[in-house]
Amino acid sequence: MSRIVVTGIGVISAIGNTVAENRTALQEGKCGITSLSLFPSRYAGLMPFGEIKITTQELQERLNAKEPGVTRTSLLALHAFVEAIQDSKLSDKDMRCFDTALIGASTVGGMCLTDELYSDANKSDKGSDYLASYDFASVNIYLQERYKMAGIVNTINTACSSSANAIMYGVRLIKSGRAKRAIVGGVDCLAKFTINGFNALHILSPDICTPFDEQRKGLNLGEGAAFLVLEKEEDAKDKKIYAVVSGYCNCNDSFHPSSLSDEGDGPYLSMKGALESANLSAGDISFINAHGTATENNDMVESKAMLRLFDTIPSFASTKSNTGHTLGAAGAIEAVYSILNLTYQEIYPGLNCKEPIAATGLLPVQTYQKRALQHIMSNSFGFGGNCTSLIFSTI
Amino acid sequence: METAALKEQLKKQIVEFLNLLSVKPEDIKDDEPLFGEGLGLDSIDSLELIVLLGREYGIDIKDPKEGRKILVDVNTMVAYIEKHRTK
Amino acid sequence: MLYIHQSTCISAQQTFLDVDINTLHEAVDNKLKVIEPTYESIPPGILRRMGKVVRIGIGAALPLIRQATSLDGFIIGTANGGMEDCIKFLNQIIQYEEGVLTPGSFVQSTPNAIAGQLGLFTKNKGYNITHVHRGLAFENAIIDAIMLLTDHPGNNYLLGAVDEISAYNYNIEMLSGWYKKEPATCKELYQTNSIGSIAGESAVAFLINGDQANAVAQIVAVDHIHTSDISIIENQLKYLLQHYLLAGEKIDILLSGENGDNRLLKYYAAIENITADTTVARFKHMTGEYATASAFAVWLACELFQTQHIPAHIVKNQTSEKSIKNILIYNNYKGAQHSFILLKKEN
Numbered sequence: 034m035s036r037i038v039v040t041g042i043g044v045i046s047a048i049g050n051t052v053a054e055n056r057t058a059l060q061e062g063k064c065g066i067t068s069l070s071l072f073p074s075r076y077a078g079l080m081p082f083g084e085i086k087i088t089t090q091e092l093q094e095r096l097n098a099k100e101p102g103v104t105r106t107s108l109l110a111l112h113a114f115v116e117a118i119q120d121s122k123l124s125d126k127d128m129r130c131f132d133t134a135l136i137g138a139s140t141v142g143g144m145c146l147t148d149e150l151y152s153d154a155n156k157s158d159k160g161s162d163y164l165a166s167y168d169f170a171s172v173n174i175y176l177q178e179r180y181k182m183a184g185i186v187n188t189i190n191t192a193c194s195s196s197a198n199a200i201m202y203g204v205r206l207i208k209s210g211r212a213k214r215a216i217v218g219g220v221d222c223l224a225k226f227t228i229n230g231f232n233a234l235h236i237l238s239p240d241i242c243t244p245f246d247e248q249r250k251g252l253n254l255g256e257g258a259a260f261l262v263l264e265k266e267e268d269a270k271d272k273k274i275y276a277v278v279s280g281y282c283n284c285n286d287s288f289h290p291s292s293l294s295d296e297g298d299g300p301y302l303s304m305k306g307a308l309e310s311a312n313l314s315a316g317d318i319s320f321i322n323a324h325g326t327a328t329e330n331n332d333m334v335e336s337k338a339m340l341r342l343f344d345t346i347p348s349f350a351s352t353k354s355n356t357g358h359t360l361g362a363a364g365a366i367e368a369v370y371s372i373l374n375l376t377y378q379e380i381y382p383g384l385n386c387k388e389p390i391a392a393t394g395l396l397p398v399q400t401y402q403k404r405a406l407q408h409i410m411s412n413s414f415g416f417g418g419n420c421t422s423l424i425f426s427t428i
Numbered sequence: 429m430e431t432a433a434l435k436e437q438l439k440k441q442i443v444e445f446l447n448l449l450s451v452k453p454e455d456i457k458d459d460e461p462l463f464g465e466g467l468g469l470d471s472i473d474s475l476e477l478i479v480l481l482g483r484e485y486g487i488d489i490k491d492p493k494e495g496r497k498i499l500v501d502v503n504t505m506v507a508y509i510e511k512h513r514t515k
Numbered sequence: 516m517l518y519i520h521q522s523t524c525i526s527a528q529q530t531f532l533d534v535d536i537n538t539l540h541e542a543v544d545n546k547l548k549v550i551e552p553t554y555e556s557i558p559p560g561i562l563r564r565m566g567k568v569v570r571i572g573i574g575a576a577l578p579l580i581r582q583a584t585s586l587d588g589f590i591i592g593t594a595n596g597g598m599e600d601c602i603k604f605l606n607q608i609i610q611y612e613e614g615v616l617t618p619g620s621f622v623q624s625t626p627n628a629i630a631g632q633l634g635l636f637t638k639n640k641g642y643n644i645t646h647v648h649r650g651l652a653f654e655n656a657i658i659d660a661i662m663l664l665t666d667h668p669g670n671n672y673l674l675g676a677v678d679e680i681s682a683y684n685y686n687i688e689m690l691s692g693w694y695k696k697e698p699a700t701c702k703e704l705y706q707t708n709s710i711g712s713i714a715g716e717s718a719v720a721f722l723i724n725g726d727q728a729n730a731v732a733q734i735v736a737v738d739h740i741h742t743s744d745i746s747i748i749e750n751q752l753k754y755l756l757q758h759y760l761l762a763g764e765k766i767d768i769l770l771s772g773e774n775g776d777n778r779l780l781k782y783y784a785a786i787e788n789i790t791a792d793t794t795v796a797r798f799k800h801m802t803g804e805y806a807t808a809s810a811f812a813v814w815l816a817c818e819l820f821q822t823q824h825i826p827a828h829i830v831k832n833q834t835s836e837k838s839i840k841n842i843l844i845y846n847n848y849k850g851a852q853h854s855f856i857l858l859k860k861e862n
Contacts, residue, residue: 075613140625144601151609153690154602154683160690167687168595169626170649174851177741186741187655188648190596191627198644202659209662226601229608230621235475235492285588285634285643290622291472302640416622417631419643445617450559468560472619479617488615 037204038428039275041121041262043113043218044369046356047083047255051116056373059355059381060401066241066253066357072223076232080239082223083255083357085109098179101162104143107175109362110220113258114176118216121262121272125180127214134185134212135173136203137260138195138219140361142169145224172220184212190361192415193324194283195219196259197364197423201281203263213268218260218365227360228254234291242327242358243385244351245336245397252326255357259365261372266428276372279408280311280424291416292330297338299420300324300412304342307410307422318347318424319406320380322367323397324414325351326358331414336393348404350383350397364413364421371409371425379403435506442502445480446473458502466501474499481505486514516668517661518730518861519721521582524814525549525575526717528801536818537826539801542701545694546680547715547803556581561636564619566600568593571718572629572677573636579673579722580637587670588642589630590660592653593677594806595684596626596645602683629677642672650848652676653810657737657856660723668725675720676810680803685714693804693849695775701800704775705831712774715803719810721817730861731817735759739854745785748853752789752845759857760841766793767839768819770812771831772846774799779850786845793843795831809846809854816842820860 044051047065048058058065069077069084092108093099096115118128127133143166144150150167153160165171170188177186185206189198196219203215221227231237231254238251263278284306286299293299308315324335339346352370359366374380383397407427414420429437439453442462446469460466463474478495481487487509489495498508524530527547528540540550554562554574562570572591580586595601601624607616622628627645634643642663646655653676660674688694695711704713727733736759740751760766769790773783787795802811819825819839844856 147605147608151605153687154605155686160687164687164691168649169647170594170652174649174741183740183742183747185655185658185739186648187646187651187658190625190645190647191630191643192625205662206658209665211658211662225608225613226605226621229613229616230604230618233475233479233616233618233621234472283642283644285631285640287634287638287640289470290628290631290635291618298640415627416625417627417643417645418634419627419631447563448559449563472564472622476617476619479615482615 034208036266036277037207037263038266038269038277039261039372040264040269040272041117042275042369042372043116043120044259044366045085045109045112046257046359046366047085048355052369059370062382062384062401064241064355064384074225074228076228080237081241081253083253083359084223085256102166103175104145104163104166105222106139106141106143106145106220107172109222109256109258110137110172110176113218114260117260117262123262128180129183131183132213133182134203134206134215135177135182136187136189136199136215136217137173138189138199138361139169139172139221140190140192140195141221141224141227143167143171144226145222147225191419192417193360194364194413194415194419194421195361197413197421198283200261200278200365200368200423201283201421204278204281207263207265214262214264216260216262218258219362220258221359221361222256223254236328238327241385242354244325244327244354244383245332245390245395246386247388247390249327249329249332251328252353253357255359257356257359257362257366259362259369261365261368274428276375276425277428278423279426280307280313282306282310283421286418286420288418293334293414297334299418300335300338300414301341303420303422304338304410304412307424311424313408313424315343317408318410320374320409321347321349322371322409322411323349323351324412325353327353333390335412336390336395340393346395348380348398350381354384367411368423368425371411374409375406375425375427378406431506434509435502438502438506441480441484446476456502461501462499485509487512516725517664517723517734518725518727519723519732519734519817520730521579521722522720522814522817523575523578524717524719524811525552525571526802526811527715539701539828542713542803545699545713547713548680549716564623566597566623568597568677568679569623569629569632572675573632575718576633576673576675576720579720583671583722585671586637586639586673588672589633590644590656590672590674591630591677592646592656592807592810593626593629594647594649594652595678597624597628598679598681598683600624602681650806650852651739651854653807654737654739654854657734664725671722671724673720674723676807677718678805678807679716680714704800705773705797707775708777710776710778712776712799712804715805715808717802717811719814727861732820733859733861734856735859736857739852741852743850745782748782749785749789752786752855755855755857764841766790766841766843767837768842769793769795770816770842770844771795771797772799772808773797774804779847782847790843792834794833796825796829797831798829806848809844809856812844812846813856813858816844816858
């Protein structure tokens with residue numbers, strides 16, 4: 034069967050507005066987690082966030098996206114989407130044809146507009162401009178209408194693994210012949226809904242997060258978006274090919290609505306399943322972009338699951354120490370980072386881990402390194418037990 | 429408020445706050461474990477109970493781990509409320 | 516190949532357990548709310564946490580889960596998931612000015628809570644996904660299921676769709692003009708000649724696999740498109756009929772998603788034109804309008820296949836009394852999202 038390859042990438046996050054800016058920031062070990070300067074929240078001074086320092090209005094100007102009802106979520110998505118389709122040199126005709134699919138993911142959608150939503154949901158006189166923008170699908174419907182896309186369009190929400198599943202779904206659509214190419218990715222922006230939700234669960238850290246550190250205090254929320262263009266290898270002969278999407282697995286931890294099982298069954302099975310689907314063995318993995326949210330539960334469980342699967346643990350790190358946890362965007366952003374690892378044969382340091390977790394002794398990569406890399410695994414685990422692992426390989 | 433009355437009130441609040449459909453407040457024993465075997469509550473319930481203590485008694489518990497020592501049974505909760513309540 | 520072996524439906528009609536769809540239950544205040552069962556098999560400790568959408572989703576799935584010999588995963592379509600819990604949490608954010616909030620409703624409000632709870636409840640570690648693409652959430656779930664069964668024909672999956680009426684979406688849809696402002700009844704929904712429809716909700720579940728033996732129906736094709744251009748929709752239907760109907764076969768029933776909104780009649784008229792000489796039946800007076808109503812239509816199609824009887828109240832026009840073998844569902848969400856689902860009777 035023909036391999037599915039990545040021919041375009043786009044990303045915007047707290048560490049950069051483009052792929053190139055993100056790469057530089059990763060090389061330099063830059064942390065984009067700061068105190069809030071744009072998003073209004075009671076928690077602005079109390080805890081740091083991976084905020085993108087561009088106002089919504091400025092995004093509208095830059096992208097010439099001034100339609101009434103367009104949300105910050107849609108704008109961030111558009112920003113990364115444009116970069117990805119230009120990178121893959123997709124023409125207007127490519128975009129409009131019935132076999133170009135768009136599979137996106139978001140866990141916040143238009144709910145970033147908490148106050149407008151509250152008003153529209155509770156009043157009955159006159160609605161705001163955002164009536165059609167609150168749901169999860171609004172982002173992809175906006176992109177679809179803007180580019181007059183006629184292929185399959187879908188939105189997936191499996192919490193923090195959403196966009197990893199969007200990537201997997203896009204690959205399967207192409208393999209099944211339902212699409213010739215798929216633009217896949219995810220987006221989330223900071224929202225009172227998620228900030229307060231995660232805060233109510235007591236898993237937000239008051240300080241900058243420290244993935245895989247014994248003293249970790251929780252995660253920092255971030256915002257961002259990333260998209261990838263997927264095509265069959267034979268359709269991409271004249272294109273720059275970044276990587277092959279060689280393995281994927283979706284499974285469920287079936288343990289608890291908001292935390293992972295002690296032994297990490299879900300993470301173990303998703304990593305193992307991804308290896309099987311890629312026809313690889315554990316020893317073939319050169320690097321793992323870990324889910325690594327820096328919550329007490331995730332990092333311990335993910336570590337244990339890695340120890341269960343790998344005789345020798347590959348180098349690993351969590352880029353959430355750079356960007357914060359971008360929820361529905363995380364899987365796609367980290368897919369782009371994994372592709373950068375492969376393209377430039379380099380790995381980026383995981384930040385802020387000073388003391389490995391005592392029970393596991395695993396230390397993430399501490400320095401920028403040039404390294405021969407062939408297969409990279411990227412993990413995404415979410416509420417509802419939704420676990421997905423992806424494997425990207427050099428061509 | 430008398431301790432007995434406070435216990436009765438707290439049991440009602442627990443049942444209502446956690447929507448314990450099949451439990452009558454008077455059926456909860458003072459020393460019945462809230463978590464695990466007894467009432468069978470879980471980690472999300474413990475966070476909800478911390479919110480209950482905040483809203484009803486003005487008690488601010490920052491660290492959920494500290495909560496675990498308080499949220500053992502109705503006796504331990506009432507003892508803590510009597511000592512720390514601000515409303 | 517996707518074969519439906521069992522189906523369940525919790526809706527505003529008597530569709531769960533002792534099914535009787537000949538009697539029509541009327542809407543109250545322009546809302547068709549589901550008749551909830553008692554959920555005896557859900558432990559109270561788990562039930563107390565569930566918002567309505569999770570409750571009815573699991574309630575619909577449980578009888579099928581009990582009958583399945585093995586289950587390899589859950590594929591759920593829902594446009595909004597737990598909106599009632601979502602608004603509860605939203606109200607808390609505003610009421611307590613982002614103070615100390617209870618996390619329960621936040622956890623329940625994520626749309627993947629339904630599939631997640633199903634996985635948790637059955638200790639099933641298999642495939643687990645939630646499609647949320649508004650009026651095409653269920654259609655995308657079907658495509659996912661077809662792809663899974665093509666790769667793993669021996670597997671069994673639970674395919675489902677759930678959406679609920681909540682104060683949150685009712686107000687928003689009302690303000691957007693998608694629900695009728697004047698009082699409306701189910702009986703006369705199609706004679707209203709005004710904009711909007713009545714609100715609805717349901718939870719539908721299907722036990723599916725790749726095995727034709729003993730199946731009730733096969734989903735032969737599913738196709739969807741986002742457009743307001745009637746000619747594109749017409750062409751899509753013509754293509755679908757050409758490619759998926761065997762020579763000499765025709766559609767026996769067109770199950771039309773007509774919903775009493777006079778702005779959308781032109782789409783339904785265009786489709787009826789193409790399937791002329793076909794019995795046309797409608798279902799939105801049974802369910803009201805919501806993003807995953809097409810899942811109810813698939814349940815209804817299975818029911819029609821099995822009973823070979825068309826309740827009088829669903830008939831728009833009947834061309835002939837013959838056996839029901841092929842049913843085409845055309846649904847249209849808000850004039851923008853269109854879908855076709857072609858089903859064939861088995862056994």
